Amino acid sequence: MRNKYSVFSLIKNALSYHENWQRAWKDPSPKKEYDAVIVGGGGHGLATAYYLAKKHNMNNIAVVEKGWIGGGNTGRNTTIIRSNYLWDASAGLYDHALKIWEGLSQELNYNVMFSQRGVMNLAHNLQDVRDLKRRTHANRLNGIDAVYLSTEEVKKFCPIINTSPDIRYPVLGGTLQRRAGTARHDAVAWGYARGADAMGVDIIQNCEVKGIKRNGDSVEGIETTKGFIKTKKVGVVAAGHSSVIANMAGLRLPLESKPLQALVSEPVKPIIDTVVMSNAVHAYVSQSDKGELVIGAGTDDYVSYTQKGSHQIVEGTLNAILELYPIFSRMRMLRQWGGIVDICPDASPILSKTSIKGLYFNCGWGTGGFKATPGSGDLFAHTIANDEPHKLNAAFNLNRFVSGDLVDEHGAAAVAH
Amino acid sequence: MFLINCPYCGERDQQEFKAGGEAHIERPKQPTELSDDEWAEYLFMRKNIKGVQFERWNHAHGCRKWFNMVRDTSNDEIKAIYKMGEKPPTQ
Numbered sequence: 001m002r003n004k005y006s007v008f009s010l011i012k013n014a015l016s017y018h019e020n021w022q023r024a025w026k027d028p029s030p031k032k033e034y035d036a037v038i039v040g041g042g043g044h045g046l047a048t049a050y051y052l053a054k055k056h057n058m059n060n061i062a063v064v065e066k067g068w069i070g071g072g073n074t075g076r077n078t079t080i081i082r083s084n085y086l087w088d089a090s091a092g093l094y095d096h097a098l099k100i101w102e103g104l105s106q107e108l109n110y111n112v113m114f115s116q117r118g119v120m121n122l123a124h125n126l127q128d129v130r131d132l133k134r135r136t137h138a139n140r141l142n143g144i145d146a147v148y149l150s151t152e153e154v155k156k157f158c159p160i161i162n163t164s165p166d167i168r169y170p171v172l173g174g175t176l177q178r179r180a181g182t183a184r185h186d187a188v189a190w191g192y193a194r195g196a197d198a199m200g201v202d203i204i205q206n207c208e209v210k211g212i213k214r215n216g217d218s219v220e221g222i223e224t225t226k227g228f229i230k231t232k233k234v235g236v237v238a239a240g241h242s243s244v245i246a247n248m249a250g251l252r253l254p255l256e257s258k259p260l261q262a263l264v265s266e267p268v269k270p271i272i273d274t275v276v277m278s279n280a281v282h283a284y285v286s287q288s289d290k291g292e293l294v295i296g297a298g299t300d301d302y303v304s305y306t307q308k309g310s311h312q313i314v315e316g317t318l319n320a321i322l323e324l325y326p327i328f329s330r331m332r333m334l335r336q337w338g339g340i341v342d343i344c345p346d347a348s349p350i351l352s353k354t355s356i357k358g359l360y361f362n363c364g365w366g367t368g369g370f371k372a373t374p375g376s377g378d379l380f381a382h383t384i385a386n387d388e389p390h391k392l393n394a395a396f397n398l399n400r401f402v403s404g405d406l407v408d409e410h411g412a413a414a415v416a417h
Numbered sequence: 418m419f420l421i422n423c424p425y426c427g428e429r430d431q432q433e434f435k436a437g438g439e440a441h442i443e444r445p446k447q448p449t450e451l452s453d454d455e456w457a458e459y460l461f462m463r464k465n466i467k468g469v470q471f472e473r474w475n476h477a478h479g480c481r482k483w484f485n486m487v488r489d490t491s492n493d494e495i496k497a498i499y500k501m502g503e504k505p506p507t508q
Binding site: 310 | 431432435436439453454456457458460461462463464465467470472490491492493
């Protein structure tokens with residue numbers, strides 16, 4: 001039985017010097033057979049397992065992770081959550097996730113530190129202004145909160161932004177989604193892992209998938225570094241390594257995996273109480289609860305699995321940050337890292353069945369998957385359990401690259417792609 | 418992978434180059450006879466290999482010429498560089 005976290009459990013454990021906390025999840029060896037196996041123990045994969053157990057009563061399932069849970073892109077992103085996407089399909093998908101975020105800490109009995117501090121997107125030229133106004137209208141038609149701000153209103157909402165008309169890319173306005181914000185990325189993985197484990201899901205770490213066994217057009221199981229696991233349903237949520245798994249099954253995907261970089265500064269006192277993104281100059285920044293500035297840079301243009309990225313990408317982002325926030329000119333950066341993001345030609349994700357029965361893919365989230373974690377898990381669990389997509393992820397099928405019905409969010413969503 | 422040996426200009430900084438994606442994807446010879454599946458394959462589907470991959474690069478801020486590269490995407494090591502039209506090296 002799982003002990004509930006509460007103020008009483010905190011006091012009780014404080015009295016015993018925090019030496020008797022229960023394990024948050026077990027460390028099982030894989031069974032011979034499962035009803036379904038999720039490949040990839042990041043936020044999306046763990047959320048998928050959690051909702052399969054919770055909403056679809058599939059408890060004889062496992063999550064296999066080649067490293068440790070939350071050690072990939074879940075622990076590498078810049079934790080931004082928003083749903084102000086242009087197209088109806090995307091708006092439906094991301095706002096579904098945002099609605100789950102709003103009650104997630106209570107549902108999981110795990111503080112994911114969800115903070116609705118607002119996300120502001122800046123406009124730096126006339127086309128930006130037109131695009132952002134159009135997006136604001138589209139958002140409101142879809143019931144998503146969005147307002148357009150003038151330069152003065154931008155300055156009022158975030159006073160440290162340099163709104164001088166003399167800078168290279170002056171701030172001409174911006175949009176604000178107040179329900180948007182940030183969450184603690186590790187806590188999301190840990191909370192879902194704890195929740196899934198409590199319902200009987202086996203979370204198997206250090207277990208890399210080496211092959212997918214097929215019988216004709218159906219899945220029979222997976223070869224792993226911990227032996228063969230028999231299963232009729234495999235849900236692959238492997239982010240940057242999706243193509244690697246797809247190649248094992250003889251499946252082709254429209255993905256390219258590229259390094260995306262981020263960095264954090266030394267911790268300072270509270271200075272920026274919102275998230276500011278700027279598409280045109282490619283810089284976004286927020287402040288963590290520890291006080292570090294969390295800065296997101298761009299992707300490199302070549303395929304790489306190295307989790308590094310090029311220096312000029314970081315340099316370009318920091319140039320933009322310095323012009324927009326002169327107050328940061330003497331901040332020192334503490335850490336820089338890269339994650340491998342799988343990017344679709346239309347910059348929208350794939351949550352889909354495939355031509356192989358029992359093989360499902362949840363991939364292509366590219367540079368912006370973290371915000372969708374709960375919604376992605378919920379909808380992917382629905383797709384796996386029913387062998388049919390939910391209406392909110394029906395548009396994000398793999399067949400759209402054949403039919404031409406793309407969800408072209410590239411640049412249209414004020415995303416820094 | 419910070420230095421790239423352009424076959425026309427010699428070694429230059431990576432910043433001068435632009436990656437052009439997977440190499441040796443041939444444009445269909447009979448476009449009018451292609452099915453939707455075949456178009457999808459040509460336009461969108463990519464090998465995206467973790468390991469040795471053949472790709473196109475452009476010396477965008479130099480001679481502006483295109484060339485091919487063999488590169489290990491798991492460690493960014495450049496294995497070979499050859500001009501457009503030349504036969505790809507076999508290992």
